[in-house]
Amino acid sequence: MTRQDQTPSSTTTWSRWKAEAVRPRLLILRHLPVAGVGLVTTLVVVNLLLGLLPIGFVVATSALVGEVPGAVAGGEGSDAWRELVRLFVLAAAAFVVQQVLAPVQLTLGEIARRRVDGHVHQRLIGISMRSTGIGPMEQQDSLDALKEASRRLDGSWETPGMACAGLIALVARYTSLVGYCVLVGAVVSWFAGAALLVTVLVFRYGNRGGLRKYSQAWSSVIAVFRRATYLRTLALSGSAAKELRVFGLTGWLGDRYADAHRQWLAPVWRARRRIYLLPYLAYTAIGLAVSVLVFVALARTGAAGSVTLAELAIGLQATMGALMLGGYYPESDDATQLGMLAAEGMEKLDERVARHDTVPSQRGTVDPASLDVPSVRFEGVRFHYPGSRRPVHDGLDLELEPGRCTALVGINGAGKTTLVKLLTRLYEPTSGTIRFGGVDLREMEVDRWRRQVSVVFQEFLRFELSAADNIALGAVHVPRDETAVRRAAERAGIRDVLESLPHGFETPLSRAYTGGVDLSGGQWQRVAIARAFYALEAGARLLVLDEPTSALDVRAEARFFEQFVERTRGATSLLISHRFSSVRHADRIIVLEHGRVLEQGTHDELEAAGGRYAELFHLQAERFTQDDVPDERAVTTARGAER
Ligand SMILES: Nc1ncnc2c1ncn2[C@@H]1O[C@H](COP(=O)(O)OP(=O)(O)OP(=O)(O)O)[C@@H](O)[C@H]1O
DSSP states (O other): OOTTTOOHHHHHHHHHHIIIIIHHHHHHHHHGGGGOHHHHHHHHHHHHHHHHHHHHHHHHHHHHHHHHHHHHHHOTTSHHHHHHHHHHHHHHHHHHHHHHHHHHHHHHHHHHHHHHHHHHHHHHHHHHHHOSSSHHHHSHHHHHHHHHHHHHHHSSSSSHHHHHHHHHHHHHHHHHHHHHHHHHHHHTOHHHHHHHHHHHHHHHHHHHHHHHHHHHHHHHTHHHHHHHHHHHHHHHOHHHHHHHHHTTOHHHHHHHHHHHHHHHHHHHHHHHIIIIIHHHHHHHHHHHHHHHHHHHHHHHHHHTTOSOHHHHHHHHHHHHHHHHTTSOOTTTHHHHHHHHHHHHHHHHHHHHHHHHOOOOSSOOOBOGGGOSOOOEEEEEEEEOOTTOOSOSEEEEEEEEOTTSEEEEEOOTTSSHHHHHHHHTTSSOOSEEEEEETTEEGGGBOHHHHHTTEEEEOTTOOOOSSBHHHHHHTTOTTSOOOHHHHHHHHHHTTOHHHHHTSTTGGGSBSSTTSTTOOOOOHHHHHHHHHHHHHHHHHTTOOEEEEESTTTTSOHHHHHHHHHHHHHHTTTSEEEEEESOGGGGTTSSEEEEEETTEEEEEEOHHHHHHHTSHHHHHHHHHHHHHHHOOOOOHHHHHHHHHHHO
């Protein structure tokens, strides 16, 4: 057929077949070199032998059958008898070697799987850590792809490594198939051999194609499947147990789980019937017809006396053997299909991470450490999140003056955290410029710029490591300084607590480890602040604290802010809070609203102006003076006593 002859539908079918059947196999084959050329070659040779041995067995046992009349007539010791024994030994040897090689095939396949999967796991981590910006980790489609890829890799059955081992195992099966068909061709007719080969391949295609469609049906209900899994995890998790019982949600959860379970299972079972039942009947009918034809041809040649007893036995065994190969291959089919989906999932993740990462890592030649004045200016910055049309910042102009503490306040959702993401180049502004020391951040290499910034995020990290490690991880690019670790803890007001732990600063901050302890939320927050102070000592010149005291009570928070301004005097710092009353000691306060600066000035200036700051400051201050909140130290001591 020429290109012009191809109809659009045949082109579509062909390209779909290429995309669904050919491309995933090529993807899997690309992983093979990781398993090692030596191992893969050995595995292929073992599989070739495993494919040829059944052929040898059929030939030897058929020849043996052919020798029986002569051996019986000649009696023990005759030439025919000796030939019979020789053939018996050959058949037995073929059988025994096959039994010995089968576990070798499994073991080598397992080694290949582990090597490939080890590499794939590393690649998964590599892909998820690769993005310079945070976009891929906040976009739902790339998060979905990441979740799906790691879910598949977590099971040892659905991995690209399994697909590699499964694909190589096909060598044994198809070698046997070709061998059987050649035998049928030689003893019955080449037409019969070819017809048998085509029939078995068509049967296989139906079987494998069914598996492919079935796994697609599975993929289409993945969202409901995830919901069912989520509900099951919720029902079994210790952390949800209290609320589920107190709010009387146990029955509700059971019903929701049963619904979700039905919703994903019903379409899968419907698809299973559609995909397997009719094709199974059709292929079985074809298989039966072809085998009857081959057997009839064999019987006719037998009746005509033109085949020997041995040839008749070969024809029968080879036809049966070939037909048996038309079914499901347990060592290969599921593993190959699911492993290919896992490999495709990785590619999808790779593509989505690349698409959503808009921050270039290597551009820029200016070293920010060489800039004298650590001031930051936002000039006409506009930003909206990818996929959203609503600007979070809409022409934002503000300055963080060098060596001074600026506070940024605004109601929930005003865009304070987003500003930190732009400042740390986790996203690039849609338009406008951010300058440090007068130079556009885009002229700096991202890693160098980030060493200038020390941040405590709202959701800061709690490393399951020692207290000292938790602090020192603020600056891994400089040699570790234990005195600086303790100094940072002192500045964050957590040194005494850490020193009183069972192993002092070396105590693991997790109960999952022997001798480990859990800190309270407020204590953890101070450890995170100590980490930021440590980074500051290691050379960072900009300190950003995003809601650094949300886990502290009002008095502890007020004390923290009073001390903070004192302890960071001289550093350029940005304090973010939606509690207006907590930032009054800052050198300058900026009120953010609707993506722009609404007001700015000192506390006294803003108070006197009587605008939004003054209004919200008094509103919140009133509430807090009415509250009778216990001192944080008292809470901490009580927690310690409980322990
Ligand atoms: N990854 C994201 N994708 C899309 N929209 C987002 C994303 N993160 C935040 N937003 C939206 O951007 C707006 C500003 O969010 P941001 O977290 O910056 O506010 P905030 O002032 O820090 O709020 P809060 O005081 O509650 O921490 C909100 O409307 C929020 O829903």
